[in-house]
Amino acid sequence: MSTLLSKLSPSITDMIRMDHSQVLETFHQFRSGMSIAKKEALVGSACVALEIHTQLEEEIFYPALRELASDIEVLEKSFPEHAEMHRQITRLRSMTAIDPDYDPTFLELVRDALHHVADEETTLLPAAERLMPERLGELGAQMMRRRAQLLTAHAGEIMSSTVRSFPESAAVMASGAVGAGAYLMQQASGWVSRGRR
Template sequence: MKKRIAYDDAVDLLDADHKAVKKMFIDHAALCEAGAPAATKRLLTQRICQALTMHAQLEEEIFYPQVRKAIGDDALMDEALQQHAAAKEIIALLVSKKTPDTGLDAAVKQLGMLIDLHVLEEREVIFLQARRAALDLRGMTLPLLKRRQQLKKQADALSAQEAA
């Protein structure tokens, strides 16, 4: 029997990522509010950064190039890439073990706000245009899932290495 894919199409899959990461940002804010230990917050921060890095890579490798080709709006897609680049700068700071605990909470909050804006733009402009364009969004789901599995394996292997 063919395995059922849990997502309607590429947009549905990517937006599920958005929701999952938003939940992690909310959890992080709750930890800050509750005065949780820095180590607990760092652990969640690493998960947020890993999820965002993987998500951005999926979009940049598979989704964005096809959308760019279909809608022909280079300015829009370049702007999205710039937003990814800005997020990656903060992520680099957050994943560095050299970054002191002080200031981390503020940086996570800043990243969360940046991602909120970016997701809004994806949902209200890029996703809508992708759905209107002659794009096989359903057909894109499986390549996205496969690439995500690959990236997850790589990331897990890397964290196992670091833990060893």
């Protein structure tokens, strides 16, 4: 693993918080009365963002935390909570926005995700920062690399939401790439300017 990449990457806990903020911002843009096309684009973007985020947590963050603390109740219930969100996502994808169950299903997903995010931000992220501070950068780099692979795998879906979306595209936020990319650029320019001194 590149030490430089580990140093340039945001910590895994900061990356998770950034993802949460971006998904919550997407939720916040939802309106029952918005056009069908915009609604489907926004919901589609939120679903891809949640899928990528939950997969990253399950593959990288949760196992690393579990190695150090297997008795955190919030960690154990995170897997079934992700599974429930995936069930709601599958259901949303089986419908169009004109289906009467579409809005209630999305709002149920929002409610569950908000509850889940609150648990992670108040329990799991502080626990990770307390128990494995020296691993946060390395895990952040791992998450960044895996995110790039998952974005490629979901490229068609992201593109489809982008095309149907609007200027302040939720699909771009869904990628999580903007925040992470901006952070990397900021860190990289800091390195360059420090190197020049």
